[in-house]
């Protein structure tokens with residue numbers, strides 16, 4: 001409970017023109033290392049930019065339904081390094097991605113084998129900062145196989161690994177994911193274990209891995225719990241993300257949690273580490289992520305085109321300043 005502002009008020013006010021706690025984090029920069037912006041709208045991009053998000057990582061994942069062929073994977077990977085990166089740039093946000101075969105679709109073995117052959121042609125592309133998101137969903141034998149094969153790929157490429165941990169049997173699945181990474185000779189400092197909670201964080205940190213936390217609205221791992229975790233474990237090797245996608249999720253989860261941390265007395269240094277610096281350090285090991293990329297204050301030019309396409313629709317003018325584009 002905060003005495004002066006409740007988080008409910010924050011939520012209500014953040015998207016409006018007079019944000020309650022946004023002033024507390026004004027001037028701070030944020031980096032969201034897990035967000036599926038392909039599923040989000042331009043309003044989201046605008047709000048993210050306005051809240052201080054300067055860079056993001058979009059991990060490859062599933063579409064909410066299974067793909068039926070290899071071309072679908074190929075087009076999706078191409079969109080992550082192509083159109084979506086361009087779209088993000090049009091809102092002043094630097095877009096990186098991780099490329100991999102997600103755990104759910106690892107269970108279609110015939111297709112998964114084809115995807116494994118495709119991956120090497122994407123993971124070395126510019127702005128690809130890791131293999132991800134990979135790991136376990138139902139913890140099947142097929143998931144185990146393709147997780148291991150992708151760890152080998154990451155090892156050969158000396159790239160970070162973004163590990164999705166299962167929502168069911170999380171504790172056991174998280175331990176297993178780390179055991180397998182160690183078994184394959186991966187340095188824990190190259191592995192970001194995602195979707196942690198109070199039950200998994202200690203082991204992840206003790207074993208030298210990065211611990212990422214996803215802040216979902218209306219769930220157990222809400223941002224008040226996150227603030228308590230940072231108070232308890234500190235800021236070393238901890239990072240937070242929104243994992244916002246096509247489901248009920250919040251693309252402003254990182255700056256909102258930062259505002260709550262500020263209100264609840266977490267130091268500015270610790271906030272900066274868990275909402276910005278740690279993710280950049282972890283994925284920076286790829287050699288493909290440079291803070292200088294988003295520190296330069298380039299003016300946004302929305303009249304730019306990507307292969308002839310622009311984000312502007314008939315008759316729209318490029319946004320000359322950084323004020324809201326929402327129709328009032």
Ligand SMILES: [Zn+2]
Nearest residue numbers: 059061133243
């Ligand atoms: Zn995800």
